Amino acid sequence: MGTYVVIGAGLAGAATAWHLAGRGHEVTVLERSVPANGEGSSHGSARILRYGYPDPFYVRLVVEARAEWDGLERLSGERLISGTGSLDFGAGRDPAALAALFEEAGVEHELLTSADATERWPGFRFGSDVDGDSGVLWHPAAGVIDPEAAVSAMLRLARADGARVETGWPVAAVERAGAGHRVLAADGRREEAEKVVVTAGGWLPGLLGALPLPRAFLDALPPIQVMEENAYHFPYRDGAGEAWPTFIHKDAGMLVYGLPGGRDAALPDGRTGLKIAEYNGGRPIRSAAARTGRIDPANRRRITGYVRRTLPGLVPEPYAETTCLFTNTPTEDFVIDGVGGVTVASPCSGHGAKFAPLLGRIIADAASGERPAPEPFRVA
Structure with a gap:
């Protein structure tokens, strides 16, 4: 069995730690803040699980992922997906x-x-x-994933198999140390392990240059673009939104998605609304560190107009709004690959949440050398 450091405790990192620890490896998770924190991409209670992809590879992958979600719910004893269609x-x-x-x-x-x-x-x-x-x-069969609950469940199962989770541990650099690696914090703390898995989400672009990866590998990585997205919550006109499904609508002008908002925002009486956003309708930023939290007024007008035209069952005035992070590759394929004991995993582009427990297995396979990631995820 080997020793691993997993950098980042969002959905991808928690899933990877769970799978590695379950195989008997010694695992330490280093999280810059707390798991599923609001500065990353795995916070809140509402992400879409849907099967609709124009690529049969991803349709099959969702089918596999749903089986993994079912297994995770059984093991954790928690309901992590609400069925909505x-x-x-x-x-x-x-x-x-x-x-x-x-x-x-x-x-x-x-x-x-x-x-x-x-x-x-x-x-x-x-x-x-x-x-x-x-x-x-x-x-x-589609539904809504609770990412915070999923992260908590996977880390709890990882801990039960011996994993250690360190919070308030921002990684500054990784360096080679003998046959393994040394992970350094800015304040001088360090952790050593044979292998390192980087699941840093929107923080990845700022960390890539501090990893001991060959220049050829870094040059072959697809460009990774972080987007600060805008999301809005609209109230239901009839006050009852239990029967609303998730949706994706793409026409000549824009791609919009919506889903029941869960705990992410509530009205004063405790009711919630529909969460709506324009896919990649935000602004590019250098990394998660550059997030401002400011809503783009033009985007707000666009989405409010969209609701007025297309969703008569909603009041076309958002009662809550927030920003979130997407970490994109040009093809929207994920990155799961590495060299020399360092694995970079970016299950990203705004659609990775639905695959989380399956991606944990794929990342663990790649990091341990048991099996390479599927070809679309590998660096050329």
């Missing part, structure tokens, strides 16, 4: 093409006309795209 609509989503991939992968679904979908979900206005009615795809 999901809608895909808009000409840019091509619901018919997605339905064909669902058929191939065995994902339950219905392809509806906009009129039939509106009858079932009167809070939506379907078929308003300039390209006409492209239909609406419904898949009932």
Whole structure:
């Protein structure tokens, strides 16, 4: 068995620690703040689990990930996913093409006309795209993940298998130390291990230059762009949003997604609304350290206008708003690869949360040398 340091205790880091510790490895997790903190990408209670990808590789990956989520819920004794179902609509989503991939992968679904979908979900206005009615795809197995609860569950299971989790431990650099590695904090603290896994999310761009990785590997990495995104919570007109599904809508102008907001924001009477955001509609920043927390007024106007046009079941005035981080690659594929005992893992591009427990297994396999990550995730 080996010794590992995992840098970062968000969804990817917690999942990796859980899998490594479960295999009998000695694992130390170093988190700059606290697990699933608000400065990263794994905080809050609401992320979409959906199957709708135009690439069969990712559709199959969601099917595998759902099995891993089911196993995690059994082991932890917690409910981590709330079933809501999901809608895909808009000409840019091509619901018919997605339905064909669902058929191939065995994902339950219905392809509806906009009129039939509106009858079932009167809070939506379907078929308003300039390209006409492209239909609406419904898949009932989708839902909402609670990322904070998931991180907590995976770290608890990792600790039960002997892992150690250190908080308030910002990593400044990693250096080689004999046959292994030494991880350094700015205040002089250090941890040593044979292998290091970097799951630093939006902090990764600022850390890459402080890792003992060959120049050829760093040059081959895809560009990693951190985005400060905007998200808004809108109240339901009828005050009851239990029946609202998640959705993704892509037309000629923008890609918008929405989901029940969970604990992320509540009205004074305790009710919650629908969380809505424009995918990659925010602003690029150097790394998580440059996050401002400021909402872009132009983006707010865009989303409020979208709600007014497309979601008549919502009051078109947000009662809460926040920023969050996406860490993107140009292809939106993840990065899971490394060299010399240092593995870089960036399950990113705003869609990695749904894969978390499966990615933990994939990262653990890659870091331990048991199995390389799937080809789309490897550095050329």
